[in-house]
Amino acid sequence: MASSLTTISDEARIALDTVTGRAAGLFRPSIRLGVTGLSRAGKTVFISSLVHNLIHGGRLPLFEAQKSGRISRAFLEEQPDDAVPRFQYEDHIAALVDQRIWPDSTRAISELRLTIEFESASGWNRMFSAGRLSVDIVDYPGEWLLDLPLLGKSFADFSSEAFELAALPVRADLASEWRALSTTAVADADADELTARRLAESFSAYLKACKRDERALSTLPPGRFLMPGDLDGSPALTFAPLPGMTGKRARPGSLHAMMERRYEAYKTHVVKPFFREHIARLDRQIVVIDAMQALNAGPAAMADLERAVTEILACFRPGRGNFLTDWFARRIDRILIAATKADHLHHESHDRLQAIVRRLADRAIAKASFTGTAVDVVAMAAVRATREGTVKQGTETLPVIIGTPLEGERIGDETFDGNTETAIFPGDLPKSADAVFEENAQDRADNPAIRFVRFRPPKLERTAEGVTLSLPHIRLDRALQFLIGDRLA
Numbered sequence: 001m002a003s004s005l006t007t008i009s010d011e012a013r014i015a016l017d018t019v020t021g022r023a024a025g026l027f028r029p030s031i032r033l034g035v036t037g038l039s040r041a042g043k044t045v046f047i048s049s050l051v052h053n054l055i056h057g058g059r060l061p062l063f064e065a066q067k068s069g070r071i072s073r074a075f076l077e078e079q080p081d082d083a084v085p086r087f088q089y090e091d092h093i094a095a096l097v098d099q100r101i102w103p104d105s106t107r108a109i110s111e112l113r114l115t116i117e118f119e120s121a122s123g124w125n126r127m128f129s130a131g132r133l134s135v136d137i138v139d140y141p142g143e144w145l146l147d148l149p150l151l152g153k154s155f156a157d158f159s160s161e162a163f164e165l166a167a168l169p170v171r172a173d174l175a176s177e178w179r180a181l182s183t184t185a186v187a188d189a190d191a192d193e194l195t196a197r198r199l200a201e202s203f204s205a206y207l208k209a210c211k212r213d214e215r216a217l218s219t220l221p222p223g224r225f226l227m228p229g230d231l232d233g234s235p236a237l238t239f240a241p242l243p244g245m246t247g248k249r250a251r252p253g254s255l256h257a258m259m260e261r262r263y264e265a266y267k268t269h270v271v272k273p274f275f276r277e278h279i280a281r282l283d284r285q286i287v288v289i290d291a292m293q294a295l296n297a298g299p300a301a302m303a304d305l306e307r308a309v310t311e312i313l314a315c316f317r318p319g320r321g322n323f324l325t326d327w328f329a330r331r332i333d334r335i336l337i338a339a340t341k342a343d344h345l346h347h348e349s350h351d352r353l354q355a356i357v358r359r360l361a362d363r364a365i366a367k368a369s370f371t372g373t374a375v376d377v378v379a380m381a382a383v384r385a386t387r388e389g390t391v392k393q394g395t396e397t398l399p400v401i402i403g404t405p406l407e408g409e410r411i412g413d414e415t416f417d418g419n420t421e422t423a424i425f426p427g428d429l430p431k432s433a434d435a436v437f438e439e440n441a442q443d444r445a446d447n448p449a450i451r452f453v454r455f456r457p458p459k460l461e462r463t464a465e466g467v468t469l470s471l472p473h474i475r476l477d478r479a480l481q482f483l484i485g486d487r488l489a
């Protein structure tokens, strides 16, 4: 089924794009770095801080090329793709640094070219390499990536999976209205635009409710139902799963036939072009996850996050007999799964957070039967909004984090005004990574919840000469070393 979906022209176009891309790369070495993650995971902040730290010579001791002083210059250049929106780096930095507010949600694809001039570490490489690497950073919603598996699924598969997931205890109440409406739909009845629209609207309201809910549920396809872009209201976005589809053939002119055709149109006009033009050309990938939010929401949200990471990894897995996914999966050779926002924890918990992400990734790798590509994990903060300190309580000295909570954030009865710096005891993560995945685990019961408030971006220090220093971070250098370090050797 899957391979028949791929036409010769898709193959030819990707092959040609890739060959010409690589030939160009011989003269101007470049690397395409995909940055993805579900909405609000921290993609925009990650890219902004990465670029800011490289341009401004930030403190990056674990990034070898920088540490050994081999980077002479890093600067922004015009991106190679004229039809892709530019990542608005300057706006995001102005928000973070000047106004100390978090950048706006971005909700679409964007791109930025960062060029690094460096001196190679080996004499051999110095002779043959230009000492110049362009990193094309592509920011795109994980919601759109999660559409890729649809390429291998029929309308019947898609429908039965959607109903299965909607019946899970974490989703059942959010899905009840849509499921009730679906039972009234007669698949074999004559196609009718109004019925199609009502079903599509109800289905998409359910998907949106999953995202909004404080249970912090991750996402279900189709991704454009959450972020329609310019396709809002088009037939390719006006369909919904139908119950009891397995093994049935659609009668021409029926609601079933209409829904099936639109589902296929969604794949042809939305999923494939996005994949061909953007995803198939990536060399490296970072998947940003909001583990803090999931930890806060409990084991069901952790399981859900694990499911999302499994699905995302499966998108990068070669050998599913689908030329499209095959071609691109072989090209990506490194994937980093990064839990950002570790600055909400005291550093003593950073390793525990990383162990939890490791655990989550290992389970996802096993479930997605993923092999061949190096996958690493990191617990980090792209922008460190807090400092650490200690507070004496009686005879005890407690480790705290200090920062400015966002206006309206609360702890107990206290509501913050957005200007007052506060010390917060963040709580510990459980010692065992397993505990956070299990309902009623004893270790978790001992550590009921991490106290999680959102902070404003930090005030940047200035040197004696008045120069603003780069954005503070936690382990951003480790992420950089894994993602591009080898290309600067």
Ligand SMILES: Nc1nc2c(ncn2[C@@H]2O[C@H](COP(=O)(O)OP(=O)(O)OP(=O)(O)O)[C@@H](O)[C@H]2O)c(=O)[nH]1
Residues within 6 Å of the ligand: 037, 038, 039, 040, 041, 042, 043, 044, 045, 046, 102, 103, 104, 105, 106, 107, 141, 340, 341, 342, 343, 344, 380, 381, 382, 383, 384, 385, 454, 455
């Ligand atoms: N403390 C802290 N908060 C962060 C960090 N990164 C992201 N955040 C928080 O997470 C929110 C979302 O970050 P973004 O980078 O905008 O997330 P995104 O993935 O680009 O989100 P969309 O554009 O909506 O898809 C921010 O507004 C911050 O509140 C970090 O390193 N430290």
Ligand SMILES: [Mg+2]
Residues within 6 Å of the ligand: 043, 044, 045, 104, 105, 106, 107
């Ligand atoms: Mg963004």
